[in-house]
Amino acid sequence: MRGSDAGTPRLSWQRLHPGSLPPRRHVSRQSNPQQQRRHRIDRGAVVRGRYREICVRVEKYRPQKLDDLISHKDILSTIQRFISEEKLPHLLFYGPPGTGKTSTILACAKQLYKEKEFNSMVLELNASDDRGIDVVRGPVLSFASTRTIFKRGFKLVILDEADAMTQDAQNALRRVIEKFTENTRFCLICNYLSKIIPALQSRCTRFRFGPLSPDQMIPRLEHVVQQESIDINPGGMKAIVTLSSGDMRRSLNILQSTSMAYGKVTEDTVYTCTGHPLRSDIANILDWSLNKDFTTAYKQILQLKTLKGLALNDILTEVHLLIHRVDFPPAIRIGLLIKLADIEHRLASGTDEKIQLSSMVAAFQAVRDMVVSEAS
Structure with a gap:
């Protein structure tokens, strides 16, 4: 017997006693699957609708036109001129995440192509999903090498996170860009320009997208x-x-x-x-480190860190901002910042957080002793 629903025992009993079956209720048996299916569809639509409402707010408020973008007006005016003169080159957008790189090229694509021809004229790929040479030899080459019969102009290939592509894939892409320039334009999007090979950089017009103010x-x-x-x-x-x-x-x-x-x-x-520490938590950490003995300060900070699930790296970031508001002598402040930078570097190398926490407390204790000795 499978499952524990009400229908399962009846089916087993029917197999054992076929001659003593009760009258079948044909309407009920025929309508139930449809009703259940309709119920599943309705319920699924509600769940999917709620999921879409929750999860797509970033996409919901993504700018749809170049005029809707809120920053990098100099870049937008240059690209707008390229489009109006029908001289759009290959593009390379680079800069930190969330600065409008993908939104800019998607807005360009929507300005270049009508909605019904968008899918046939634009290929958008995330290079980090398939970063090898096969993606260049497969979908990119296939898309770039074909022409549309009823549409004049060029196609557009958008390669997001292109800095995740392997060296071989980038070298193969260079040749594809050269061969199909007449038919296709490429837009490479990346966070780190240094990870794009010089041969690709030289074939594109580069635009840097800085953090928003x-x-x-x-x-x-x-x-x-x-x-x-x-x-x-x-x-x-x-x-x-x-x-x-x-x-x-x-x-x-x-x-x-x-x-x-x-x-x-x-x-x-x-x-x-x-998961960032509160300002009051950072003030307490600074107070304990400067005014209590080493053991007490270390234990209290460790207890706070464990209780609130704080990362030492986040504590260092907030402490760094607060240090500039504390009236330390310049030489002492410089020495403290260097020690905190060393701690952050060691954390990035994978060292134990408890050891680095004790190092941070020791750095503040040393600063306190220096300030006291200078005052006396």
């Missing part, structure tokens, strides 16, 4: 807050902008996750949701 991010965040009816205060908005570091995508994700987790978006809920 708070003045550019806040109006867009306020628009999303208004559209989604999110409860947020000025402290929460400032915390989102600070933690996102010019990454618009990250700021929208922080806004969404915090509002869904806590309802109200404040400075404390933003820092808690992202």
Whole structure:
């Protein structure tokens, strides 16, 4: 017998006693599967709709036109001129994540092609999914080498995260770009320009997308807050902008996750949701490190770190910002910053966090002793 539903025992009993079956209810047996299927469809639609509502807010507010983009106006004006003069070159967009690289080229594509011809004229690939030479010899070559019968102009290939492509794949792509320039334009998108081979760089017009400024991010965040009816205060908005570091995508994700987790978006809920230490926690860490003995300070910081699940790297980042507000003598501040940089470097190398935490406390204890000795 499979499962434990109500129909299973009846089926087994029917097989054993075929002559004593009760009258069949044909209508019920024929209609139930349809009703169940309709119920599954309705329920699935609700679940999918809710999932789409939650998960696609970054895509929902992605700019659809070049005029909707909020930054890099000099780059946009240059690209707009290329499009209007029908002289779009191969493009290479590079810069940190969430700065508008993909949104810019997608807006260009929507301006170049009508909706019904978009899929036949644009090939969008994420190079990190398949980073080997096969993706160049397969879908890229196949798409670039064919022409459309009823459409004049060039096709567009968008390779996102191109810096993840292998050396062989990039060399193969160079030849494809050379061979099909008349028929196809390429746009390479990457975070690190140094990971793109010089031969590809020389074949593209390069544009650097820098981090967005708070003045550019806040109006867009306020628009999303208004559209989604999110409860947020000025402290929460400032915390989102600070933690996102010019990454618009990250700021929208922080806004969404915090509002869904806590309802109200404040400075404390933003820092808690992202796992960053609160300002009050950093003030306590600095106070313990400078005013208590080594053992007590270490134990209290370790207890706080364990209780709130904080990463030492995040603590170092926030401590670094706070150090500049403390009235240390310049020479002492410089020495402390160098020691903290060494700790961060060792953390990146995979050393034990507890050992590096003790090193951080020791650095502050040494600073305290130096300040006291200078004062006396």
